[in-house]
Amino acid sequence: MSETSRFRSTEGSHGALKGAQTAWDMLSEEQMQKHITTGCEELDAILGGGIHCKEVTEVGGVPGIGKTQLGIQLTVNVQIPVECGGLGGKAVYIDTEGSFMVERAHQIAEGCISDLLDNTAHRLKDFPACPERLQPNSFLSNIFYFRICSYTEQIATINYLEKFLEEQKDVKIIVVDSITFHFRQDFDDLALRTRVLSGMSLKLMSFAKKYSLAVVLLxxxxxxxxxxxxxLTLALGDTWSHACTNRIILQSV
Incomplete structure (x- = not known):
């Protein structure tokens, strides 16, 4: 087949491609998209309203700066009822370091509920069933927790998430705490590590887009x-820096 013939054959197949979207449609969709509040007005303002759905956000910082605290906070805040301006969603928490504290999650849920009752009581009057859902135990039951002990488990869990998200339609955030831990300790072949991480990041990006959820990587x-x-710089090198839509580095002041 000549080059001209090959071009014409591929040109015909391109005409059947669908899915193009105008920039105006993209802007309108983004403006309508709700965000997940971080619980900090200043940080929400920097992020344009909070953590964005359909995007991958990386959060880094030195030990003890509050990364896990923020991750747990987001798994609670994503459950704020739609009637109160939230997403009313569920959360997945992938814990590679063993740093998730269920007692802290319970305390954060209690604080979130208290704030909602104080600030949105006028809205809740029109939704009698809503206060019944505002219980700490209800919040904890909507956080799906995975404990990961090796990089192979981490890969397997993220691969399994596709089926899990099909079954759990209300999941609106995935938190990985941390994306780094096993890949810094268990890998000597840096080229292989880069390929594995690249595949993982592509899969997480696809989840964010396909299911309209937020992915937060600590x-x-x-x-x-x-x-x-x-x-100071975030771990995993310069190549990994392209894997996320947004990058946040927390620093003490």
Whole structure:
């Protein structure tokens, strides 16, 4: 087949492609999209309203800065009822470090409920069933927890999520705490690690788009030598930095 014939045959197949979207449609869809509040007005403002659905957000910082706290907070805040301006969704928490604290999740749920009852009582009057759902135990029952002990388990769990998300239609956030842990300790072949992480990030991105949910990846920090001095940077290298839509580095002040 000549080059001209090959071009014409592929040109005909391209005409059957569908799914194009205008930039105006994209903007309108983004403006209508609800966000998950972080619980901090200043951070929400920086992020344009909170954590975005259909996007992958990476959050990094030194140990003890509050990454896990933020991850747990988001699994609670995603459950704020639609009547109160939330998503009314469920959460998946993938714990690779064993840092998830169910007692802390219970406390955060109690605080969230207290704030909702104080600030949205006028809305709740029109929804009698809503206060019944505002119980700490109800919030905890909507957080699906996976404990991961190796990078192979991490890969298997993320592969399993596709089936899980089909069954649990209301999941609106996936938190991985942390994406880094097993890949920093168990991998000597950096090229293989890059390929595995790339495949994982593509799958998480596809989940975010397909199911209109937010993916939040908590990351550790490392030092990088730049222009004669060491600087803190997120772990997994420069290649990984392209895997996320948004990157947040928490620092103490």
């Amino acid at each position: 990351n550790q920090v490392t030092t990088k030598f730049v222009e004669g001095s060491f600087h």
